[in-house]
Amino acid sequence: MEFSEWYSDILEKAGIYDLRYPIKGCGVYLPYGFKIRRYSFEILRKLLDETGHDETLFPMLIPENLLAKEGEHIKGFEDEVFWVTHGGKTPLEVKLALRPTSETTMYYMMKQWIKVHTDLPLKLYQVVNTFRYETKHTRPLIRLREIMSFKEAHTAHATKKECDAQIEEALTLYKAFFDEIGVPYVISKRPEWDKFPGADYTMAFDTIYPDGKTMQIGTVHNLGQNFAKTFELEFETPDGEKDFVYQTCYGISDRAIASLISVHGDEKGLVIPVDVAPIQIVLIPLLFKGKEEIVMDKIKELNNTLKSEFRVHLDDRDIRPGRKYNDWELKGVPLRIELGPRDIENGHALIVRRDTGEKITVEYSNILEEVEKIVSMYKENLKLKAEEKVKSFITVLDFENDVNSLSEKVKAKLLENKGIILIPFNESIYNEEFEELIDASVLGLTTYEGKEYISVARTY
Amino acid sequence: MEFSEWYSDILEKAGIYDLRYPIKGCGVYLPYGFKIRRYSFEILRKLLDETGHDETLFPMLIPENLLAKEGEHIKGFEDEVFWVTHGGKTPLEVKLALRPTSETTMYYMMKQWIKVHTDLPLKLYQVVNTFRYETKHTRPLIRLREIMSFKEAHTAHATKKECDAQIEEALTLYKAFFDEIGVPYVISKRPEWDKFPGADYTMAFDTIYPDGKTMQIGTVHNLGQNFAKTFELEFETPDGEKDFVYQTCYGISDRAIASLISVHGDEKGLVIPVDVAPIQIVLIPLLFKGKEEIVMDKIKELNNTLKSEFRVHLDDRDIRPGRKYNDWELKGVPLRIELGPRDIENGHALIVRRDTGEKITVEYSNILEEVEKIVSMYKENLKLKAEEKVKSFITVLDFENDVNSLSEKVKAKLLENKGIILIPFNESIYNEEFEELIDASVLGLTTYEGKEYISVARTY
Known part of the structure; x- marks a missing residue:
């Protein structure tokens, strides 16, 4: 898309x-x-x-x-x-x-x-x-x-x-x-x-x-x-x-x-950074006939435990869990915790990360600490991924005295890799004429890995 | 004024x-x-x-x-x-x-x-x-x-x-x-x-x-x-x-x-309700030659103690305490705490309430609790005073069939006591003509102490 x-x-x-x-x-x-x-x-x-x-x-x-x-x-x-x-x-x-x-x-x-x-x-x-x-x-x-x-x-x-x-x-x-x-x-x-x-x-x-x-x-x-x-x-x-x-x-x-x-965001929807997420953790009960009360009691207890530190939502709608997963993935809720009768028997809970899709089984007795750990990994990962994405969008070109040749290379790179093109600073291309030649914008002077460049890009 | x-x-x-x-x-x-x-x-x-x-x-x-x-x-x-x-x-x-x-x-x-x-x-x-x-x-x-x-x-x-x-x-x-x-x-x-x-x-x-x-x-x-x-x-x-x-x-x-x-508010300035006060407690050091450090150390300690629960400001400006008192009274800060060398020797602090002007000497060792107590008295008092003020502005009149006589009485009361006049409900005066007669506004139907009245007042 x-x-x-x-x-x-x-x-x-x-x-x-x-x-x-x-x-x-x-x-x-x-x-x-x-x-x-x-x-x-x-x-x-x-x-x-x-x-x-x-x-x-x-x-x-x-x-x-x-x-x-x-x-x-x-x-x-x-x-x-x-x-x-x-x-x-x-x-x-x-x-x-x-x-x-x-x-x-x-x-x-x-x-x-x-x-x-x-x-x-x-x-x-x-x-x-x-x-x-x-x-x-x-x-x-x-x-x-x-x-x-x-x-x-x-x-x-x-x-x-x-x-x-x-x-x-x-x-x-x-x-x-x-x-x-x-x-x-x-x-x-x-x-x-x-x-x-x-x-x-x-x-x-x-x-x-x-x-x-x-x-x-x-x-x-x-x-x-x-x-x-x-x-x-x-x-x-x-x-x-x-x-x-x-x-x-x-x-x-x-x-x-x-x-x-x-x-x-990704193809499933939003992926919201923890600190600004309206709901940080969504709780999904897995209900089986005859076990509804056990599961609901336990998940309400979990809700209370987590509420002290996080914005939690217990999704108790009467629809199948799969639809709930989709809804909350679309909305980018950072963590989903699933709890069913077997988890309760085993003293477990299943945590699913929105950023990586990873499923992690944790000890229920230790859940607040486990959630804190996963939340901080989530934060770290989002930051890293975002930085990597930006880096992957940056191309450094050599300066050339031949402005026409240089601008052709810039245009080709903009088509191919898009993102930001960095060119070592030279006064001769730091002007609006160059913008016209490359059919893109000069963002300005950018310091990147210790060196000074002219940065150009297609802009919104 | x-x-x-x-x-x-x-x-x-x-x-x-x-x-x-x-x-x-x-x-x-x-x-x-x-x-x-x-x-x-x-x-x-x-x-x-x-x-x-x-x-x-x-x-x-x-x-x-x-x-x-x-x-x-x-x-x-x-x-x-x-x-x-x-x-x-x-x-x-x-x-x-x-x-x-x-x-x-x-x-x-x-x-x-x-x-x-x-x-x-x-x-x-x-x-x-x-x-x-x-x-x-x-x-x-x-x-x-x-x-x-x-x-x-x-x-x-x-x-x-x-x-x-x-x-x-x-x-x-x-x-x-x-x-x-x-x-x-x-x-x-x-x-x-x-x-x-x-x-x-x-x-x-x-x-x-x-x-x-x-x-x-x-x-x-x-x-x-x-x-x-x-x-x-x-x-x-x-x-x-x-x-x-x-x-x-x-x-x-x-x-x-x-x-x-x-x-x-009063003639000295604002009196702000605690919950919306930008500064809830102001701390004023009373500095005497040679004792500056003792006082400043103690009052910084006090600042840290109170900060956990209140919005506190330590006023360490180099002006005389009297001017500070005036400034913060004008701004309506609920409590002022003064601390000088003698207070420290005696293990005391002086708390001054903005609403009543009352000066209260408290044990320093117990200060957080004392402040909490005084804060809740301050809240209670402000609420009571406000309610009393409104009550003092309410006058109940009897209904009279003679509209002209009634409206003269309403006008006299509005001049004398101002505030809200309550008249037992009667359809004959519940109209815009009555507003013109009394040269004031009909607020509407008001339930007061269990009875229904027509309320009238001069309005902003």
């Missing part, structure tokens, strides 16, 4: 996201999908809270004159902004944009809060919906008109040094986040022509989808003093001088969810 | 909400305010999750034809809907409403999901931003153009009986929620002319603000089959017949936060 078909199919069948809403690029997070989102963003929140970021909530509407304040920024967004022009039947005096992102909103407010160096650093974030009038093909959780979950962090600092250090902190946080949700990544410094509108430079996380195309899943922008000058974010330094703050911003969206689904 | 002045003042000074945004009725949840919101809505989420409600996320934009599908419903909202008319520079073919509430969105989708009685009950909720083009005076967290937090639950049932039972469940949940965040309430069945547009009837929670005006803080609507017929929510019953589902919906907004602030 083609990846994109598999993807649409699994979103519907596993109850992740329903796109049958009468506006293109707008859909519904279904209960199961919402739980994955909730657990994922809780991990992100925890990482941010622990490093001194404060959660806030800013307005969704932006007056036109405020959005237009930063020239480059508005140029980057003006074709894709939704505009509110009426309240009831009354035309508004100033039209209002649905936030495409919140720099202008947040920096307008920061102006009220930042007066002196002791007000800094300021490290804020919010998790909100944002909007883009996409005219291109939309794709659920990947290219939406309503991005339902956008975690955007915005920081302000007294010195360039602290600002640069914040970029490092953001990269570290995002690495930790993607590691925890099991999504592998390649980090690149985006080329000038593809950086965030208004930024000094942009660092980006890309992952690779099963079809070999890359997906941008996180960005970290060093804004320098650009926005600060526009928004007059001036403060008094310890020496009593005036200076503009240095700023960073960084964001992660629903694409994190799309990616953890896409990277791990 | 006037209540409304106190309220605006405290939002700013305590860092709850900043309204200096260039759109009327739109503002920013600041870090401290956001935490109160987060803890409050977590309580609500937990209550909903435990009773089988599933969290979801639906689109924010509603096509005009979908919003207009239910005639009464759209009539109730059409004057206050914000309309998106353009994407970039392109006029949209169908204009899009910013959701004022999500009945139409959700029921359009329910049509895709409900086919047969086994698909029921369906109990969904979401916590989202909603929008009203308010032309009246706006007020932070009370009357907003962007309602930043709206928890809306929507359920569908196979029978009227189950639907009615769901109304009871919703009332029970909301009671538990307001009890936990310490906001007292009076429940009324709203009169016909004030029910939710499209509902069979509306039950509402009102609390009373310090100025004697009531604030609607939660509503529970029995929609019967009204929306189901419009949205064709038909299903196959166990007998193979066709029927329309029975529906309820119920919502709680930022007003819950506004109310817990307003009901408990």
